Amino acid sequence: MLAKYLRFRFHYGWLIAVITFLALLASAGMRSTPSVLIVPLEHAFGWSNATISLAISINLVLYGLSGPFAAALMERLGIRRVMLGALVLIALACALTTIMSAPWQLDLLWGVLVGLATGSLASVLAALIANRWFVKNRSLVMGLLTASNATGQLVFLPALASLAVAFGWRAAAWATAIAALILLPLVILFFIDHPRDIGLRPYGASPEEDNGPKVIAGNPFSDAIAGLVRGLRSRDFWLLAGSFFICGASTNGLIGTHLIPASMDHGISEVAAASMLALIGVFDLVGTTVSGWLSDRMDNRWLLCWYYGLRGLSLLLLPYALGSTYLLLLVFIVFYGLDWVATVPPTSRLAADIFGKQQVGIMFGWIFAAHQLGAATATYAAGALRTAIGNYQLSFISAGILCLLAAGMVIRIGRAPGKMATLELPVEQAGALQ
Known part of the structure; x- marks a missing residue:
């Protein structure tokens, strides 16, 4: 078997990481494709920004909500099977x-189906692979x-925009x-x-670490719901989910x-x-x-x-940058880009650290679901505001203020009695507790 041959040349986990990177790259590009299609669909069908944004909101909600259930399915059926089905x-x-010819079809196809499928190839998959295949350099x-x-944006968006302009949105x-x-x-x-x-x-695992098969009780749905119930009882879960x-x-x-x-509103081409x-x-x-490298070494x-603080300041700058010089817009791109995800x-x-490696797939899945609920809310709200008042300024400023609020929230994580000792240990000692 090829896998058995390759493992003698290097640790096979790195190849798994490469394959996962490519799958996540494609998923990110596929999920973000509607942002390129908003204006072409407006022109092709006469649909409003709010109508198209509703489909994208559905996509984002299901992209997040499918995460914990996909994680439970991956634990039971295997990651490989779930990835193939999603693709x-x-x-x-x-x-x-x-x-398609009607908005409900956009809602069903790009909203529901693509949302569910790309949600199975998202950060939950990354968390499972990092924690299952790596002890050393896990956060990296x-x-x-x-x-x-x-990278998905870098590869897909300019190419898709060029295709949409040259050959139409269907291309x-x-x-x-x-x-x-x-x-x-x-x-x-x-x-x-x-x-x-x-x-x-x-x-990086020690020879003494147990690597035997894990027995998984229940079914994927009940496992996911049990994880949510556990999370709702945790103050740290609310802080992590709220900030996300x-x-x-x-x-x-x-x-x-x-x-x-928004850029096209200011005369910038698609x-x-x-x-x-x-x-x-x-x-x-x-x-x-x-950030991954720093996460192994810092609080x-x-x-x-x-x-969150830097992101908030950059979003407060954006309304002025779009109406100003390209230099100011470049400042936004640099500072916002450095902490995009x-x-x-x-x-x-x-x-x-808080919920344990064995539960991280499902628990992070629910935290990521909160991330996508926030994304869906902002997607539809910004589209509705654009339709109502004709610009995005209020949306950008509101998001900047929320990010500054999140900067204060995350400091409170782990402040409950008994949590600080674990969270503030050096990486080597903290890993020994897991």
């Missing part, structure tokens, strides 16, 4: 989008996998479907569910969806606006990778405080 569903839904790997969101939808199909053979041939399946321990709600509102929901039409969003992705690739609460590695690390 097939994405390809089918995107292909059917090209023959989480940062690299999370950075795939930025962009077909390109998304084909990208999903290309990934299928890679997952079929090379993906392995667990290190023990090929006689390995996680990378704001994170989603200020990233995927607002900037990821509406930066392109391709140039998509390239701007891709440039944010370049800086995020750097910022999120560095994750203070990292989150800095990330840099919040994910420290949030995932805190979830693993």
